[in-house]
Amino acid sequence: MAGKPILHYFDGRGRMEPVRWLLAAAGVEFEEKFLKTRDDLARLKKDGSLMFEQVPMVEIDGMKLVQTKAILNYIASKYDLYGKDMKERAIIDMYVEGVADLEIMVLYYPHMPPGEKAAALTTIKDKARNRYFPAYEKVLKSHGQDYLVGNRLSRADIALVELLYHVEEMDPTIMANFPLLKALRTRVSNLPTVKKFLQPGSQRKPFDDEKCVESTKKIFS
Incomplete structure (x- = not known):
């Protein structure tokens, strides 16, 4: 049995939040590994995990997927949320x-x-x-x-x-x-799956506050 998807991003919304929503709606549990410093991002680049040297990146089904649209398309297809034809x-x-x-x-x-x-x-x-x-x-x-x-x-x-x-x-x-x-x-x-995601304590991220903005500068600036 495949493990849970692992999401690599900063601890905020950004381009990863649609991925969180889609996985949650599909009832898929996932883990998150948050970037906190430039070194964290550099390590992912150095080990070849980021094809275009940028996040978000999601480890799923043996792949390291980057590019938000590609990630969302895969999840939607896998969990039958992408139409019938x-x-x-x-x-x-x-x-x-x-x-x-x-x-x-x-x-x-x-x-x-x-x-x-x-x-x-x-x-x-x-x-x-x-x-x-x-x-x-x-x-x-x-x-x-x-x-x-x-x-x-x-x-x-x-x-x-x-x-x-x-x-x-x-x-x-x-x-x-x-x-x-x-x-x-x-x-x-x-x-039920979305209702759970909307409850306090879920992996849904709050609106980015000043602390979150400052943390992203430490990673990407």
Whole structure:
């Protein structure tokens, strides 16, 4: 029996948080080895674990996978969260990429210079309210089903719900006009595996605070 996946990253959200969410939703237990210093990162580079000399990296099924999209694609395929055929996978990919466009802005926000944060927050909220959230609300309304694709849970639902939580942390009123997104968030959040992940003490990471930002500088600067 294969061991648990091992996630190599810093102790924060960043590009690894979607991986944590997807594994948790699939009911897969995982371990984490946190980078704390530049030397920790250097050791992974030196032993050949990082193909492109960067994290995140996930050890799974005898592989050392890097590149977040590749990691997520593998996990989604392995645990049947990637649609039933090529067409569904293409739609799922499209929805996930839309999430990623906004999510990366949210994840970088805590690490931005203080003088740039106000404008960045305005942009994030504007794009959420006027571009991304309306698009997903329209998808759910168009087919009247419980999930985004094929009326079954997929990585697209998980990615979107993760994003909804993250943006709500920045503006609790952000979803006021999106009842179907609210319903999707509730539906996914009530799945036993996700519900467990949302409980205090899980491996879900909090919004990156100043301490986390400083720790990443020690690793990557």
